[in-house]
Amino acid sequence: MTECLKTHASRWQIGPYHAALPGPMRLSLSSDGDIIARAECETGYLHRGLEKALELHPWISSLVYADHLDPEASVFGETVFCLAVEEIGKIPVPPRAQAIRVILLELARISSHLLAISRVASGVGAETMVNYVLRDRERVLDLFELVSGVRFSLNFLRFGGVAADVTEGFIERVVEVCETIRHRLKEYNDLFTFSHAFLKRSNGVGVLPAELARRFGITGPNARASGIGLDVRRAFPYLGYDVLDFEVVLGPGGEGDVHARFMVRLRELAQSIEILRQVCDSAPAGEFASIRVEREFRLPKGEAYARIESARGLLGCHVVSDGGTKPARAQFRTPSCSIIQALPEILRGASTEDLAPVLASLDISVAEVDR
């Protein structure tokens, strides 16, 4: 006579702070043994009242809050806010400033993707890869420090351009760093990408089907890994992306698993390097800003909705001006919000040991979810 071990679903609360989580959030898991039967996600622990703060400060000061939307890739928040304001005020951006903005955006994309890659590697226990990737990310952060004085939250964009021209030698340093990272991509592939251990932990794990991605409006590398080819730089070009030659990277076979999301980010590094090479080769001389914005700057009455392709997906910004010295309303549409909404369905059926790599591969920014 065999005995059956009676088991019940166990409940597991993770967070708000946990090493496996991308930021302060709470995951309530109901698991049957090792398999997650149900997941609930609670966010709001990093709510900073960003959109309210934007309404309380003059336009030039509110730009700093836009910069803090996602501290790990702050340039995107600044850029989308500037684009919306420039559309309302019909403020032109000189070609040199556009080139500098594209350089900063693509460097921010490289930095963000390298961080995401390091987190995936950490999630599967590949510490060597973590160190290699973060070593290369430091070089990008050094470039940010060279141009603006800070490694994160650059606060370098201004309405109508950028805060200052880049220092002499900066463009050459960008080209040098791009060349280094391009060589490192081969190193990452040799060391990690196709290693048996990583493939076993990532193939078929954390699958995000295309239908689910469409249902929740998921964009960016997560959607492209599932076969949805939307890239805002192609679909709604801005800052001269329409004349740049680059590929929209789709996941191999559209599987939408951890490995596909990893591969998309890795290949997007190569595309960003290619964009940077083109922009650095053709960066025109000229003004770095068309206007100087003072504290008492007033924007004409109006509104605009701007969108860009951030490292995590479609980042939108709806700005309304009532003709005063402060924004009447500024609202951000962030890509991580869509992923959070789909997270319970992605985790259902996954193993608890796969929680870390799945969350890492989704590259959620809790800061931009909570704002």
Added chain:
Amino acid sequence: MDINEQITQLLSRIPGAMVEKTRFGRSERVLFWVSLASLKEIARLVRAEAGFDVLENLSAMQVDESLVFTYVAMNSTTHEWIVLRGSAELTGDGKRVPCPSVSEIWPMARNFEQEISPLFGVAFDGVGEGRVRAAHAGFPLRKDFQLPKWEAP
């Protein structure tokens, strides 16, 4: 057919749906002011017949004594996008303003509605309390919200 004409024709099928057409900001893009009472029907029509299958953004703001909701819908195939707008009067007694939810038609809308609900005091039918943790009384993004005073320790 021009997308604006197509939307105008669709809205004309629902009596009282379209309030007016204006410009969106200072651009040439058309903004369709619609009646919130017909919002669900409008959303169904716009999705099913014009192909706007993605609610890219839903934002709210207070204008005088009304809450204005701005819906940016996108066609994921053609990348065309339209702007719909509706408004609801504030009740003046601090209670939540009712607004129909479009999350049955656009599931991604739930995320926006859950955020707008606690911040502006909106009761979207079928949507819960919201996901912003209420560490405050009142609705912070309304213009009459009193910011808590900070006192030096």
